[in-house]
Amino acid sequence: MRAAPGYLARVTAPIVAIDGPAGAGKSTVARQLARRLGFTIIDTGAIYRSVALAAQRAGVSWDDDPGLARLLDAGLGLTFRGERVLLRGEDVTEAIRTPEISRGASVVSARPVVRQKLLQLQRDLGRAAPRGAVLEGRDIGTVVFPDADVKFFLTASDEARAQRRHAELAEKGLSVPLPEVLADQRRRDKDDTERAIAPLRAAADAVVVDTTGFDLEQVVERCFREASQRLKHLISGQP
Numbered sequence: 001m002r003a004a005p006g007y008l009a010r011v012t013a014p015i016v017a018i019d020g021p022a023g024a025g026k027s028t029v030a031r032q033l034a035r036r037l038g039f040t041i042i043d044t045g046a047i048y049r050s051v052a053l054a055a056q057r058a059g060v061s062w063d064d065d066p067g068l069a070r071l072l073d074a075g076l077g078l079t080f081r082g083e084r085v086l087l088r089g090e091d092v093t094e095a096i097r098t099p100e101i102s103r104g105a106s107v108v109s110a111r112p113v114v115r116q117k118l119l120q121l122q123r124d125l126g127r128a129a130p131r132g133a134v135l136e137g138r139d140i141g142t143v144v145f146p147d148a149d150v151k152f153f154l155t156a157s158d159e160a161r162a163q164r165r166h167a168e169l170a171e172k173g174l175s176v177p178l179p180e181v182l183a184d185q186r187r188r189d190k191d192d193t194e195r196a197i198a199p200l201r202a203a204a205d206a207v208v209v210d211t212t213g214f215d216l217e218q219v220v221e222r223c224f225r226e227a228s229q230r231l232k233h234l235i236s237g238q239p
């Protein structure tokens with residue numbers, strides 16, 4: 001446990017981990033939870049996406065380990081400004097969300113060299129948050145911050161997740177048939193859960209929240225109550 005109960009002051013601000021598969025509602029819940037707690041939100045998927053974009057721009061293949069290592073060693077130049085993502089000062093928030101970069105992010109995130117080199121960056125970003133951080137990803141509670149103060153693992157049925165994704169795409173004016181969204185999601189789930197390094201799984205001490213059939217506002221409320229309760233206990237040192 002990271003907390004020092006009683007009169008001992010905490011050295012670092014609290015860390016909340018939110019993991020889970022695509023479409024379980026992580027982004028919405030993480031963002032709203034961070035806002036309500038007054039914490040910094042760190043979208044770690046955006047970091048993998050930025051690596052894919054930076055590699056593409058530098059002419060480095062997404063599976064070129066030495067090339068990716070050089071790119072990361074030179075420094076990505078990644079900064080978060082609120083919910084905007086800047087790469088060497090350029091706002092790439094939208095550019096990292098294209099289907100092509102989603103594919104690239106999936107490839108680079110399976111490369112051990114990339115995961116290893118991004119570990120420190122994610123830890124530094126989390127620890128630098130002045131009041132606390134909510135980190136959203138796949139391996140936050142298991143690998144990046146195994147000692148996080150609160151861990152949530154959001155899940156939902158395949159169909160519910162595909163329907164959310166389908167609705168999101170429709171909102172952007174993209175009409176992709178639901179069976180296609182579902183098939184693509186199953187492929188990504190398989191890649192995420194079966195990869196050798198940092199596979200997607202719930203930490204043993206994570207609060208598992210099944211969001212199937214729930215409005216995400218209700219999920220935010222539940223997570224907020226749980227997090228407030230746990231953080232209060234950790235900081236005050238009360239039983």
Ligand code: DC
Nearest residue numbers: 044045046048105106109137138139
């Ligand atoms: O959550 P997202 O779709 O923005 O994530 C982009 C890709 O990065 C996706 O293929 C999963 C991967 N990822 C990861 O492997 N580990 C994380 N902590 C976050 C994302």
